[in-house]
Amino acid sequence: MSDGLPDGVERRPFDGRERLATRGSPVYGEPTDGDWRAWDASRSKLGAMLSRGLDTGLTGGEPVLYLGAAAGTTVSHVADFAGPTYAVEFAPRPTRDLLDAAAPRSNLFPLLKDAREPASYAHVVEPVDAIVQDVATRGQAEVALRNRRFLADDGRLLLAVKARSEDVVADPGDVFERVLEDLRSGYEVLATERLTPTHEDHLAVVATPRTE
């Protein structure tokens, strides 16, 4: 593990520019170089967290639960470096594309489920070392709290909070404060960082389960 990146994620030059990359079959038309494919940090909040050097605790090879997988842009990269990767998404349309991303990745398990109802996938998902959450809907803290049961005691929650999903008019700073406060009822917040300018209006949060 160098420069805080998990094993299997490297900075490599693409067209003369250093970019994050993982090894796997391409998914969204990203540039490739041999087996490596560029991880577009402007299209991926987790990509942005890693490229900014946030300490995510990810090491590579660990089991991961991904909430809000959409078409699989980010979760495909996660499956490239992580172990068993469970991808939860509740909208049927992007899930079609998620299936294409998962087909060549034997460790990526797509699930058409609602992240607010963890009991509907707890019979499939094993305990994980990391939860990546990017659901961009109202109640983002609540989703993280309900899914805490999947996370190992020393595991990491890697959360992207979108302010406008909670409240369109309120000041983003206030919204983030409220979400963090809710989150603290079940998690210890280790680090936060605004993801401007690549992801305006988003706060990255690294947290770990609170143990009484």
Add this chain to the structure above:
Amino acid sequence: MDGTAPSGEGWFGGIDRDDEAAATAAIRDGTADAPDDWPSRAVESGFAADENDYYEILHDATMAATRAAVQEHGRSDVQQLQRVVRAMDDCERVANELAERVAEWAATLFGDAGTGVDYCLGLAERDPDPEQRRVVELARRVRDLDDEATALRRSIERTAPEVAPNLAALAGPVLAARLVSLAGGLETLARKPSGTVQVLGAEEALFAHLRGHAPSPKHGVIYTHEAVRNTHPEDRGSAARALAGKLAIAARADHYTGERRPELDEQLRERVATIRARRDDADEGAEGGADR
């Protein structure tokens, strides 16, 4: 449901590893209060030989279950589209019928009476004398139906490209929705040979032909498509065949992959241009380029 894991057990509880239907049902409908180390439990229980084996089965099972769930949602989108098309056709048909009634009636009351839905739209705005009131009210009902038909059409224009992106691009959203509706679904449309797509909606004419008292129909609802309508009558058969061929391919692309294939638009355009050019050449040969 069969194969559904009881709460507290893994999805694989009580199912046979080769039973794909049971695995799909278990993934989709099962529940558990809390996660568990399912890979180890699956190996302990003898469901899988080892963890790698377990993950292989899990990959197949989650792919199959999720694909089935996505397709089911797709089918309900299609059903919705069918209902909207039928409702739009009903609104238009009833509006036209009522408009005829209004025209007949208005002719006895107004000097400047016209015909059709457009006439009713104008009449609906008038401030009627007492003896004109009923007919103006009737014209207003025509206007309401016409408004509703327009709203339904808008909704088709929004949803058809989502349900069938290639078909909607080639046929236009409304014709695409009609074809899906006549076939009874996108899946059944995707299975039809292009010859059947060509005559969809012309079933009555086709039966007459089979009974021996009518020529073979050259086109069904696709005759409303520009590629057929704006082609010389003698070449409409060829144009309809070419169009039906591309529409059949588009329906298959939509059902099996859902991916947009813009090259189909271009191919259709070229085929139709070729058919029309042949006619132009022939006309020039025969009539020295005289106007038709």
